[in-house]
Each structure stands twice: as C-alpha cells, then as structure tokens.
Amino acid sequence: MxxxxxxxxxxxxxxxxxxxxxxEKAAExxxxxxxxxxxxxxxxxxxxxxxxxxxEAVKRFQATHPGVTVKFEEKAFEQIRQSAGMxxxxxxxxxxxxxxxxxxxxxxxxxxxxxxxLTPEVTERGWDKLLSPSIxxxxxYDERGVMGAGxxxxxxxxxxxxxxxxxxxxxxxxxxxVPATFEEFTAAxxxxxxxxxxxxxxxxxxxxxxxxxxxxxxSKAQRPWVDAxxxxxxxxxxxxxxxKYAADTLADWVKKGYIGKDSAGIKAEDxxxxxxxxxxxxxxxGSWWYGRLAxxxxxxxxxxxxxxxxxxxxxxxGNMWVVPENAKNxxxxxxxxxxxMSKDIQNxxxxxxxxxxxxxxxxxxxxKSKELIENFNTLSTSDGLAFYPDWPAPGYYDVLVSGVxxxxxxxxxxxxxxxxxxxxxxxxxxxxxx
Numbered sequence: 001m002x003x004x005x006x007x008x009x010x011x012x013x014x015x016x017x018x019x020x021x022x023x024e025k026a027a028e029x030x031x032x033x034x035x036x037x038x039x040x041x042x043x044x045x046x047x048x049x050x051x052x053x054x055x056e057a058v059k060r061f062q063a064t065h066p067g068v069t070v071k072f073e074e075k076a077f078e079q080i081r082q083s084a085g086m087x088x089x090x091x092x093x094x095x096x097x098x099x100x101x102x103x104x105x106x107x108x109x110x111x112x113x114x115x116x117x118l119t120p121e122v123t124e125r126g127w128d129k130l131l132s133p134s135i136x137x138x139x140x141y142d143e144r145g146v147m148g149a150g151x152x153x154x155x156x157x158x159x160x161x162x163x164x165x166x167x168x169x170x171x172x173x174x175x176x177x178v179p180a181t182f183e184e185f186t187a188a189x190x191x192x193x194x195x196x197x198x199x200x201x202x203x204x205x206x207x208x209x210x211x212x213x214x215x216x217x218x219s220k221a222q223r224p225w226v227d228a229x230x231x232x233x234x235x236x237x238x239x240x241x242x243x244k245y246a247a248d249t250l251a252d253w254v255k256k257g258y259i260g261k262d263s264a265g266i267k268a269e270d271x272x273x274x275x276x277x278x279x280x281x282x283x284x285x286g287s288w289w290y291g292r293l294a295x296x297x298x299x300x301x302x303x304x305x306x307x308x309x310x311x312x313x314x315x316x317x318g319n320m321w322v323v324p325e326n327a328k329n330x331x332x333x334x335x336x337x338x339x340x341m342s343k344d345i346q347n348x349x350x351x352x353x354x355x356x357x358x359x360x361x362x363x364x365x366x367x368k369s370k371e372l373i374e375n376f377n378t379l380s381t382s383d384g385l386a387f388y389p390d391w392p393a394p395g396y397y398d399v400l401v402s403g404v405x406x407x408x409x410x411x412x413x414x415x416x417x418x419x420x421x422x423x424x425x426x427x428x429x430x431x432x433x434x
Contacts, residue, residue: 037069038332042098043077049291049354050158050318056348057339064339068332078206081105081397088114093324096333101138101154101320102391103146103230109322110153111145116323118152121334127155127341130358134380135159135317138387144432147391148231154320157340159355160287161315161376161385162211164308168301170197170281182219182309186258192281193257200253201280203271204264204408207390209250210400211314212259212284213407214389216246218312226312226386232434238422239415247414250407264408288318290372291353306375312386313379317357393428396421 038061044050058070073094081100087093088109099106109115122128131139135156142150164185171178174192179185192199202209218226220242228234238244253259263271268285275283276296283289284307293302307313321340323333339345346359351366355376364370379385390397403421406412412420 039094040072041075041094043075047292047295049349049352052352053345053349057345060339088324093326095327095329098319099322104394104396107141107145108394110141115153122152138317154322156317156320158318160318162286163304165283165304167281179308185308189258198260199282200259201271201275201283202259202263203266203268204405206268208285209404213246215307216249217242220245230387238418264405294353312384314388315385316387393425
C-alpha cells in the first residue's frame with residue numbers, strides 16, 4: 001500500500017552526493033556529456049527501516065561508482081500516487097523510484113507503457129531467486145496490468161503487513177490483556193471507550209481507515225474471496241457477508257466511541273503522531289511504521305500483535321523499485337536496485353524494524369524486529385497475505401477514502417457506501433473484458 005505502504009513522513013533532505021569508488025559494471029558504460037547522474041525518488045521517512053537501509057545503499061553506490069552524482073529528491077506518498085502517470089510521461093522522470101504495487105498502481109503504469117520491463121535484469125542478476133512466489137505476485141503484470149503473471153515491472157526489497165500496535169502501559173493501567181480472539185479485541189475496545197478513552201487512533205483522510213474496513217471484511221473471508229476481489233477470479237458480491245459486515249461494524253464502532261467522529265479528517269501522519277504521543281492506546285496500520293515507533297516512542301512501552309481471529313491480513317511485498325521507460329540512466333538504476341538486494345543492506349533493514357526479503361535470518365538480532373518478522377512469517381507461510389483494498393481498480397484508493405469517510409461521518413448508510421465502491425470496481429472489470 002500501502003503503504004505509507006508509509007508515505008506519512010517526508011524523507012529528510014539529502015544533498016547532492018558525489019561518488020568516490022568504482023565497480024566493473026559501472027565502468028562498462030561510457031560517461032555522457034558531463035558527469036553522470038542517478039536521479040532517485042522515494043518517500044520513506046529517514047527514521048524508517050527502509051529510509052535507513054536506502055541511505056546506506058546510496059553510500060554503497062557512491063563508493064562503487066566513480067564520477068556519478070546521486071540526486072535524491074524527497075517526495076510524499078500522496079504526491080507520487082496522484083501525479084506519477086503525468087510525471088512519467090514527461091522528460092522529468094527519475095532513473096529509479098519507489099512506487100506502490102498492485103493493479104491500480106504499478107499495473108496501470110505498466111499497461112500504459114510507462115515502466116521498463118525488468119525481466120532480463122531480474123534473471124541476469126538473480127533477483128527472482130531471492131523473492132518467494134508470494135512476494136513475486138506484486139512485481140509481475142500481464143498485458144492487462146493484472147498482477148501475478150507476465151513481465152517484471154518492479155523489484156520489491158522488503159515486505160509489509162497490517163497489524164495492531166498497542167500501548168503496553170495503557171493496557172496495563174486499564175487491566176486489558178493482549179486479545180487472542182476478535183471478541184476479546186472488541187471487549188478491549190469497549191473497556192477503553194467506557195472509561196472515556198477513544199481506543200483507536202485512525203486516519204480517515206488517507207489509507208488507515210480503509211485498512212481497518214478491509215481487516216473487518218477479511219474476518220469473514222476465505223482465500224477464494226480474496227482471489228475474486230484482487231485477481232478477478234470470481235464474482236464479488238459487495239452486499240455479501242464480507243463487505244457488508246465491514247461497513248456495518250465500522251459504523252457501529254463509531255457509534256460506540258471506539259473510533260473518533262473527527263477521524264474522517266485526520267491524515268495518516270497525524271494519526272501516527274497521536275499514537276506516539278500516547279493519546280490513543282491502539283493503532284491499526286502497517287509494518288512501515290515499526291521503525292519510526294521504535295525511534296520516537298520514549299514515554300511508554302509498546303508492542304504489536306496480529307489482528308485477532310483473522311487468518312488473513314492486508315499485506316504483501318513492500319512498495320517496489322521501478323525504472324521509468326523514459327529514464328536516462330537505466331544501467332545505474334539497476335546497479336542501485338542490486339545494492340538494496342544485497343545481504344548487508346537487507347540485514348540492516350531487518351535490524352532497523354523492517355521486513356527484509358533476502359536477509360540472513362541469523363543476522364537479525366534486534367528483539368522487536370524479530371517479533372515483527374515472526375508475525376509476518378506466520379501470515380506468509382499460511383497463505384495469509386490478502387494484498388490491499390485499493391488495488392483492484394484505477395482510482396480506487398480515493399473511492400475507498402470517500403466511502404469510509406461517509407461511514408465515519410454518518411452521512412451515508414452502509415448500503416449506500418457499498419453501492420458506491422461497487423460501481424467503479426464493476427466498471428474496471430468491464431474495461432478488462434471480465
């Protein structure tokens with residue numbers, strides 16, 4: 001997705017960096033007129049696991065590429081999400097950039113011819129050998145822009161999933177134990193609400209609220225339903241037990257005070273800051289927040305657990321490195337991607353609170369990072385990754401934001417919202433000939 005998957009913090013500005021080493025691969029490519037430049041965009045926070053790992057990757061690139069300048073431009077998740085198609089169709093493209101995966105994102109751009117087919121590089125450099133089949137799903141797209149098969153248009157170097165973060169001190173003070181079932185989870189929410197505390201930090205203006213909506217739908221779903229919704233392998237009934245339960249329960253949670261009525265206007269960044277500040281005891285969001293919480297939470301103990309009772313959770317590979325078709329220095333982009341897939345960078349990512357895809361597991365020594373990775377492995381080994389709700393159709397992210405905001409605000413009924421999110425989904429199926 002997400003995430004924001006985190007897209008919730010701008011990356012600290014990096015100065016233009018000048019290289020100071022050399023590799024055989026780089027030396028094979030003759031310099032253009034003047035110094036060569038690798039133009040790099042990504043939107044992970046400097047304190048996130050990915051931000052730390054990629055900052056180190058830039059240093060490694062510098063040390064192995066003489067005469068090459070790395071020009072990093074800080075971007076926001078929303079900025080790239082909203083304008084990628086227009087930018088990549090211009091002469092102002094980066095050489096390599098982080099981009100969201102899924103049919104509505106990377107799939108759409110691949111279908112439009114805006115992304116480079118990376119298949120030859122993936123095979124030559126052995127990236128396909130480092131990525132499990134479930135992680136590869138979001139890197140490959142067919143001619144319709146549908147994920148799961150076809151050519152490689154992206155390379156993920158981390159994984160992610162949605163979980164429940166909690167304030168251990170607040171739980172202890174309220175006499176609440178970590179819930180093992182969904183019933184225990186709602187009982188915990190009720191305990192906080194009745195004590196006058198809104199339990200859930202929620203960002204309804206961006207992705208977090210729709211992910212809660214999806215987690216609720218997944219509590220009633222099985223794998224065939226996910227495959228139908230995400231991969232178009234069957235009919236999706238938006239008034240069926242999955243989405244109907246999600247919409248009704250979300251509305252009920254607002255009425256009961258589990259979710260603040262003002263959360264419809266709150267952005268993901270403000271949601272996270274409020275949890276870090278101890279205002280809310282619970283936050284449902286992705287693993288991309290893990291490293292930042294580890295760095296910034298100073299005043300209380302915190303932990304995380306999988307959404308209780310679900311066999312599946314929103315999750316997948318992380319956002320991907322993509323190379324725009326109009327990129328000027330594709331060979332340098334491939335070299336940079338290769339560095340981010342190296343053991344050292346993968347191990348650093350894992351020990352910084354991320355979920356690496358090619359690390360040496362014995363090298364992950366941080367306790368909280370081990371917990372994070374173990375929970376991810378629980379999902380991935382049991383076929384529990386259900387992708388993200390905004391993936392199936394172009395523009396679907398905004399449709400879901402609006403729909404969930406209407407539920408939180410109480411401006412539309414559950415059935416009205418479900419009709420609204422069904423329409424563009426069905427239109428996309430028609431466009432694909434399904």
